[in-house]
Structures are given as structure tokens and as C-alpha cells.
Amino acid sequence: MDIKATDVKALRDKTGAGMMDCKNALVEANGNMAEAEKILKEKGLAAMAKRADRATAEGRIFVRNVENKIYVIELTCETDFVSNGADFVALGEKLLDVTIENGLTAVEQVHKDLLTEFTIKTRENMSVNSVNVYEIPENGVGSTYVHSDHKTGAVVLIKGSNADVVKQFAYDCCLHIAAFTPAYASQKEVPEAYIADQTEIFKVQMDQDEKMASKPQNVKDGILQGKVKKHLAEICFEDQMFVKDDKKSVTAKMAEIGKEAGASLEFVTTKLFVLGK
Numbered sequence: 417m418d419i420k421a422t423d424v425k426a427l428r429d430k431t432g433a434g435m436m437d438c439k440n441a442l443v444e445a446n447g448n449m450a451e452a453e454k455i456l457k458e459k460g461l462a463a464m465a466k467r468a469d470r471a472t473a474e475g476r477i478f479v480r481n482v483e484n485k486i487y488v489i490e491l492t493c494e495t496d497f498v499s500n501g502a503d504f505v506a507l508g509e510k511l512l513d514v515t516i517e518n519g520l521t522a523v524e525q526v527h528k529d530l531l532t533e534f535t536i537k538t539r540e541n542m543s544v545n546s547v548n549v550y551e552i553p554e555n556g557v558g559s560t561y562v563h564s565d566h567k568t569g570a571v572v573l574i575k576g577s578n579a580d581v582v583k584q585f586a587y588d589c590c591l592h593i594a595a596f597t598p599a600y601a602s603q604k605e606v607p608e609a610y611i612a613d614q615t616e617i618f619k620v621q622m623d624q625d626e627k628m629a630s631k632p633q634n635v636k637d638g639i640l641q642g643k644v645k646k647h648l649a650e651i652c653f654e655d656q657m658f659v660k661d662d663k664k665s666v667t668a669k670m671a672e673i674g675k676e677a678g679a680s681l682e683f684v685t686t687k688l689f690v691l692g693k
Contacts, residue, residue, distance in 0.1 A: 417555065418512070419439055419442045419443060419505050421484050421519045421646065423442055423447070424438045424442065426449070427441065427442060427449060427452055427453065427456070429478060433465035433523075433551065437456060438452070438456070438528050439681040441453075441455040441456045450674075451564065453461060455685075456536065457548045466596070467552070472561065473492070473494070473496060473692060474492065474493050474495055474496045474498070474499045474691075475490065475491050475492035475493050475499050475542075475545075475564050475566075475691050475692070476490075476499055476504070476505070476508055476509065476552045476566040476567070476691070477489070477490055477491075477493055477566055477568070477569045477689050477691055478490075478491060478508040478509065478512055479560045479571075480512045480516070481558070481560065481568060482516055484552045484558075485549055485550065485551055485552065486549070486550040486552065486558050486560055487498070487512055487515055487516060487547075487548070487549055488546075488547075488548040488549075488550075488560075488569070488571060488689060489508060489511050489512055489515065489541075489544060489546070489547050489548075490542050490545035490689065490691060490692075491504075491507065491508050491511060491542070491545070492542065492545055492691065492692055493540050494540040494542075495540065497600050498538050498540055499566075500632055503534065503537075504534075504625055506533075507530065507686070508528060511527055511530060511544060511547075513551075514526050514527065514530065515547055518693070520547060520549075521543050521547065521548075521549045522547050522609050522652055523545075523546065523547050526545075526621060527544045527547065528544065531543075531544065535622060537607065541574055541642045544667065545691075545692065546554065546648070548687075549573075550571055550573060550685055550687075552573060553573060553574075553575035553684055554568075554579060555575060555576065555577065555578060556572070556573060556574050556575035556576060556577070556614060556684065557573070557574050557577075557582050557583045557586045558573045558583075558586065559571070559572050559583065559586035559587040559590050560572075560590060561590035561591055561593075561594055563594050566596050566691075567691040568597075568688075568690050569590075569688075570589075570590040570592060570594045570686075570687070570688050570689065571592075571685060571687045572584075572586045572589040572590050572593070572683070572685065572686050572687075573589075573683070573684035573685040574586050574680050574682065574683055574684060575669075575684050576590075576674065576680050576681040576682055577674070577677040577678070577679075578677035578679060579677040579678075579679070581673055581676050581677050582673060582674075582679075582681065584672070584676050585588075585670065586668070586674045588604065588658075588659065588660050589666065589686065591657060591660075592653070592656070592659035592666065593653060593686060593687075593688050594688070595605055595659055596653075596656055597688055597690065598651060598652060598653035598656060598688065599651040599652070600653065601651045601653050601654060601683070601686045602652055602653070602654045603654075603655065603656070605652075606648060606651075606652065609633075611648070613642065614647055615644050616644045618640055618647075619640060622636060622639065622640060622643075629669070647672055650663075653666060654667045654683070654686075655667065655668050655670070663675060670683075
């Protein structure tokens, strides 16, 4: 049948598929635009399945604060060309929209459905890696930060006060987490197996050090404990030296801020986001 060029263009604009693919779909659908779009989507989904194993190392972290909640979505794709495009950014914002409107707290089918048309258009493997929702404490603050490359971000919730000085501290903690990427929030979170392995590593290193050979065992034990303690302080957020005051640990700085605000402060959430991890 005779297919109008305007219909082919309209279908291409809507789906992002190639001109010949659009024309063939319209022929197969006897000129029915909706049916042709369905055919293209079906073919696109088949192509998507073939691309599913391709690495998605690029993308963006999208964050939005709405009333007393913080929403974070990780959207990945294959190339920075796509992730830096306006359409990709708009897609991320739309994913936030449906998450908020539907009260979602995890990746659902509605998120996956939104990717379909965009995936067909870009011909890239894409994924919503995670959907996270955090509720800001009633007597507390919440803050967020996303680095300029959009691949690293942080969320910090603190309870005890919503004073301006606490809000600033929460934001500075976000900067700290994004900059130093601590492995754990506190030493309570560190697995015993990890501590045991790290202790053994330090012990072997000390046994290979000739200067340690002549030292009494109790001295060696003290040095070993000191090495483990120092290591834990380096990988645990609350024990690290604060990014805005390297003379104080994060915990000590929070106590100082709490005193200034006239409140006892406590971390509720300290979350690092690294795209794809």
C-alpha cells in the first residue's frame, strides 16, 4: 500500500526508529500508526534482549527532595554521549515523577516500562539500578549532594535538631562522604571477618619487619592493635577526620555542632552512592 512520507516521519519522531524500519512497520500494519508503533516496540524489545549483556558503566544519579522525603534513583546506560543528553536527563526526572506520584520505594515495572521507548531510540542497554527513599526525621534534617560528574552522591539524615547549623553540617557530611568514600558508617558495621583478615595482614607485615624482631610480645601486640585501630578510623565515616576541620573526627565535630545547636545529635542515615556499585 502507499505509505505517506509524513506518516513515516511522524512514526520516526515518536519512536526514534530508522526511516526504513518505520516504513516497513507501517506497511505491515496497513498504515495503522498505533499498530506500527507496537510492531516497532516488539522488534525493539527483541533488539534490547540482544543488548542486555552489554556493560552499563555510564549514567547518572538523580536526587529530589519533596517535603520530608528524599528520593534517589540510579539510571545507567552504555555511553556518556547518551547520559549527557537532555533526553536522558528528562527520563531520569520522569522516573522520579512516577516514583513520587505512586509512592514507590523500589524498582518496579513502571520504571522499566519508561525505559522501553528510550532504549529503542538510543539502541543502548539501560537499567534503573536502584530506587531509594529516605524520610527526614521530624526533629532533624536531611541533606544531599551529587558530584558534578553525576556518578557519585550522598544522603545524610541527622536527628536531634533542625537548626541551620545542623543543616549546614549535614550538607558538609555529604561532601565528606562523596570525597572520601568511606567503606562503613561506623566501626559497628565492620564485619568481624574483615577485622580478622586485616589483623592477620598487619601481623604478617610486622613479622617481616626486622626492627620488630627484638621487641617484646606485649609491645608487638600493642603496635598491632594500634595499626588495626588506625585502619578502622580511616575506613569508617564517623571516625575519619572531618573534611571541613581535619583536627577533629566527624563524631567530635558533630558533638561540637550539637553543643552549638543546644541538642544531642545522632546520625540516622549516611549513605554513599557510586553509580553501578
